[in-house]
Amino acid sequence: MKHNFNAGPSILPKEVFEEASRAIVDFNNTGLSILEIGHRTPLFEAVMDEAVSLVKELMKLSPDKEVLFLHGGASTQFFQVPMNFLSQEKKAAYLDCGVWGTKAIKEAKLFGQVHVVGSSSDKNYTYIPHGYDVPNDAAYFHYTTNNTIEGTQMHSIPQCNVPLIADMSSDILSRDLDFNQFDFIYAGAQKNIGAAGVNLVVVDKDFLLKANQHLPSMMDYRVHVANGSMLNTPPVFAIYVCLLTLRWLKKLGGIPAIEKLNKQKASLLYTTLEKSSLFHLPVHQEDRSLMNAVFTMTDASLEKDFLLLCKREGMIGIEGHRNVGGFRVSMYNAMPMSSVEALTELINEFINKYSS
Amino acid sequence: MKHNFNAGPSILPKEVFEEASRAIVDFNNTGLSILEIGHRTPLFEAVMDEAVSLVKELMKLSPDKEVLFLHGGASTQFFQVPMNFLSQEKKAAYLDCGVWGTKAIKEAKLFGQVHVVGSSSDKNYTYIPHGYDVPNDAAYFHYTTNNTIEGTQMHSIPQCNVPLIADMSSDILSRDLDFNQFDFIYAGAQKNIGAAGVNLVVVDKDFLLKANQHLPSMMDYRVHVANGSMLNTPPVFAIYVCLLTLRWLKKLGGIPAIEKLNKQKASLLYTTLEKSSLFHLPVHQEDRSLMNAVFTMTDASLEKDFLLLCKREGMIGIEGHRNVGGFRVSMYNAMPMSSVEALTELINEFINKYSS
Numbered sequence: 001m002k003h004n005f006n007a008g009p010s011i012l013p014k015e016v017f018e019e020a021s022r023a024i025v026d027f028n029n030t031g032l033s034i035l036e037i038g039h040r041t042p043l044f045e046a047v048m049d050e051a052v053s054l055v056k057e058l059m060k061l062s063p064d065k066e067v068l069f070l071h072g073g074a075s076t077q078f079f080q081v082p083m084n085f086l087s088q089e090k091k092a093a094y095l096d097c098g099v100w101g102t103k104a105i106k107e108a109k110l111f112g113q114v115h116v117v118g119s120s121s122d123k124n125y126t127y128i129p130h131g132y133d134v135p136n137d138a139a140y141f142h143y144t145t146n147n148t149i150e151g152t153q154m155h156s157i158p159q160c161n162v163p164l165i166a167d168m169s170s171d172i173l174s175r176d177l178d179f180n181q182f183d184f185i186y187a188g189a190q191k192n193i194g195a196a197g198v199n200l201v202v203v204d205k206d207f208l209l210k211a212n213q214h215l216p217s218m219m220d221y222r223v224h225v226a227n228g229s230m231l232n233t234p235p236v237f238a239i240y241v242c243l244l245t246l247r248w249l250k251k252l253g254g255i256p257a258i259e260k261l262n263k264q265k266a267s268l269l270y271t272t273l274e275k276s277s278l279f280h281l282p283v284h285q286e287d288r289s290l291m292n293a294v295f296t297m298t299d300a301s302l303e304k305d306f307l308l309l310c311k312r313e314g315m316i317g318i319e320g321h322r323n324v325g326g327f328r329v330s331m332y333n334a335m336p337m338s339s340v341e342a343l344t345e346l347i348n349e350f351i352n353k354y355s356s
Numbered sequence: 357m358k359h360n361f362n363a364g365p366s367i368l369p370k371e372v373f374e375e376a377s378r379a380i381v382d383f384n385n386t387g388l389s390i391l392e393i394g395h396r397t398p399l400f401e402a403v404m405d406e407a408v409s410l411v412k413e414l415m416k417l418s419p420d421k422e423v424l425f426l427h428g429g430a431s432t433q434f435f436q437v438p439m440n441f442l443s444q445e446k447k448a449a450y451l452d453c454g455v456w457g458t459k460a461i462k463e464a465k466l467f468g469q470v471h472v473v474g475s476s477s478d479k480n481y482t483y484i485p486h487g488y489d490v491p492n493d494a495a496y497f498h499y500t501t502n503n504t505i506e507g508t509q510m511h512s513i514p515q516c517n518v519p520l521i522a523d524m525s526s527d528i529l530s531r532d533l534d535f536n537q538f539d540f541i542y543a544g545a546q547k548n549i550g551a552a553g554v555n556l557v558v559v560d561k562d563f564l565l566k567a568n569q570h571l572p573s574m575m576d577y578r579v580h581v582a583n584g585s586m587l588n589t590p591p592v593f594a595i596y597v598c599l600l601t602l603r604w605l606k607k608l609g610g611i612p613a614i615e616k617l618n619k620q621k622a623s624l625l626y627t628t629l630e631k632s633s634l635f636h637l638p639v640h641q642e643d644r645s646l647m648n649a650v651f652t653m654t655d656a657s658l659e660k661d662f663l664l665l666c667k668r669e670g671m672i673g674i675e676g677h678r679n680v681g682g683f684r685v686s687m688y689n690a691m692p693m694s695s696v697e698a699l700t701e702l703i704n705e706f707i708n709k710y711s712s
Contacts, residue, residue, distance in 0.1 A: 002387045006394050009592055017381050017389045024377035031358045031670075033373045035551050035597065038362050038673060071428040071553065072574065075588035079572030107572050190589055195391050197427065197553045197591025216435030216463050218428065232431035233546055235553025236365055237593060241391065314387075317394060 003339040006317030007148055007292060007330045008191040016244040023240065034240050039233050047240050048229060054246035058254050059179040061202065068201040069229045069239050073188040074169040077199060079107040080219050081165060084211040086112035086139055093117045093138040098125040098147035099323060100167060125150040127284040134160035146171035149321040151294030151328065152287045157181050163207050171291050173249060174333055175259040183207040192333045194242030197235045249333065258333050265331045265340045266290040272344040276351040296326030302354060309346055359695040362673030363504055363648060363686045364526065364547040372600040379596065390596050395589050403596050404585060410602035414610050415535045417558065424557040425585045425595050430525040430544040433555055435463040436575050437521060440567040442468035442495055449473045449494040454481040454503035455679060456523060481506040483640040490516035502527035505677040507650030507684065508643045513537050519563050527647050529605060530689055531615040539563040548689045550598030553591045605689065614689050621687045621696045622646040628700040632707040652682030658710060665702055
């Protein structure tokens, strides 16, 4: 029995693995593999249509929003967004809350002026900045909703008077937000949506009108909208895994149901860690992520033993990101409560061993 | 029993489907799905390393060549290549032999001057142009080795004095070529290499030195080389399917062995079609593709019946591309001789029925 706390690619629901595995040898009783069907066939068009429609339903998107599945990962969006919506005469506002935001800022600077409205780099990104101003003449405001590496999460939607763009790679579909407040949302699929190699993009139709002209076709969101995410051969299998995961989420009760579970999982873990001074939680309490819990040992020499215990219990993916060290527990949608319970039991065992 | 003549995504070896299916529920007896393993773990690093090494071995690449697996499809490379190697002060030479070449030319024009050295558009791309000159001051010369849609293939490597770039999406690994003559090769994986959603790129180290500066990280081949194709989360599963297909090809005897089979399959099909005036083969004989055979019916009213016969025998993917009409039979590496034999039997049956 493995408990997979990987930060991404990460655990997906067991039934998704099973169904995806079947589809590789026989997709929908066609006698064909999902890997060998043409993307311009009714077989795959049905996959794409249902996936798009489930995203709209689960996120309660208004008819003003377009849903795309595009090649690549969030790192592709880091430059594709400014390539479409920024230029040398324009200015974009970015909030800098961690590694991913920093990368997005770096790419945006290639296309125009970037105004960093706030940053938590002064304290190792252990909190979400407040009290910043987004200039009214910015082409857009970009932020990262959840910082996978640093374990922070923005728990409310920032208010501003310019188009709002969010990188939701590590917490999309995990909590109820008014997604219609965003002009542009993107998320690499490999945490809460499906398999690596595809991006989910939600874009406002009016915002699209502001996009730059003369872009490479594969970079132009308007072209992808016009072609229903099939300008070229899409990442067929990755999109199919998204569909299976979206179906699973709907069956479970949608975003409100998973949010409740996610809160229970995170609460159990944080409460357990807080019980003992053996553990140090660097993130400000109000900014803690429900998806990625980051902690270190007060006595770093104990880290090795903790990792050994984890290994004994089949727990993987617990090591912190190489930039941060310590530990990181990722608890995405598909992470069952039972795995978090197993981990907290192990933490309690560890506390008993070393607190005496 | 299905015979899958899809043009791409297309048939892959049966053992690849079976192994990929197993890996989705249990990858290498780890108890984990290939979809949930971290890409920066020894588990996946071994996949990437072996895939890269098999490409080098099968293509007999010199140590001067770098092998990359990048997000997207050939359509991504249509603009990524000129973004790296062309600029407004430079000129690139392109050969226009069909839909894909035309698309590549369109994207290149966004980045610099494009000189189309030859085109077969005058005769519906039914032949490969000869006697063209590639200017010595071109930044590079780009051509498509096999035209999936039009059914033509360039059977020798064009000679020129500038860096040579080829889109090999639909015939890579299918025939023995001196791949070291190319400065840059790219291919969408979904025909002869693996699953949709990843590109194979082979690039010459010296040629890389000529790339433009200040590119978006995800577009910069040098950055991908420096990061071993893992600047960001790669399309893990698609690359794994490539690995399985590469292993299968090696076991079979590599490129020389598959080339022999591919010639036998194509020869059987073309010979059978040539027997009867019911069929029209639009492509000049010397330019016929070993991968995609295109034909029409002399009497178009018989097309429907032919399709019905194909359907009866479980043959799919036979309809021609929407731009061309008629029929197209794709016979990529994984297409077994038995399927081509079944098709030729059906063609003979059709000839007997209508020639009497």
